[in-house]
Amino acid sequence: MALPDLATIENAALGGALIGAAAAGLLLVDGRIAGVSGILGEAVRLRRELWRWAFLAGLIAAPFLASYTSIAPVTPTFQSGLVVLAIAGLLVGLGTRLSSGCTSGHGVCGLSNLSPRSLLATLVFMAVAAGTVFLVRHGHVFLPKA
């Protein structure tokens, strides 16, 4: 384990605070839950409400706005090829829909709401994700590079 430097921890906590502020704002102003899988899932089913598309547009605009602030740009390092990403995406889409939430809906909003249901979901997806990373990185599980 490499202990992250103070700046990394600061940015993580401040970034988290921004995420929490957005979730608090959407709840207090609009009465809605900032759960991205739910917002995306309802939006692509073309439900009437435009606010979900506005939220998604805000997410997409964020890196472009960030370049005008002191927030350093992030270059993502993808962990797998397109085939594995497609399979992973299918599992993420199906799983979050079945469990009615993802890292934001269960992890941030649900835990903030002291929900036992969200606590269980968060513990399960965290543990399974950590187990998956263990198998891929240390368990010699073969993944196609494509």
Added chain:
Amino acid sequence: MRATFQFAVLTLSAGIFGLIFGLGLVLSHMVDPARVVAFLDITGDWNPALAFVMGGAIIVAAPAFAYARRHQHALIGTPFQLPNRFRITGRLVLGAALFGIGWGLSGICPGPGIVLAGSLEAHALVFVGAVIAGSLLSDLFTRD
């Protein structure tokens, strides 16, 4: 008149909150799959930084949820839409497990996926396209 006002505030404010949410994902490096996988790699070179993301978010959001549990209406006048907190089902656990496999394989969850898709980079577009397909696919397994 009132409905039009509600619609306008809801749509505009949701856009702003999406933007703030996305800025948080960028600042915290949640949009970097390598950082996420390093957080999930507990037995390897574990990087615990992302625990501070969730901690920071919950500290800020929890008071808002405490308020919402004790009151009926949001600022725009519509009722708080709070999900059930206690219903534990097999579907919840199975779904969370499937999500966990996908998150561990990719290091990307839905929020960061959408932020990354804005770059129109192939990996991000394939991932988000598959998330949408998987989401729609869930209708085959659920009837409610």
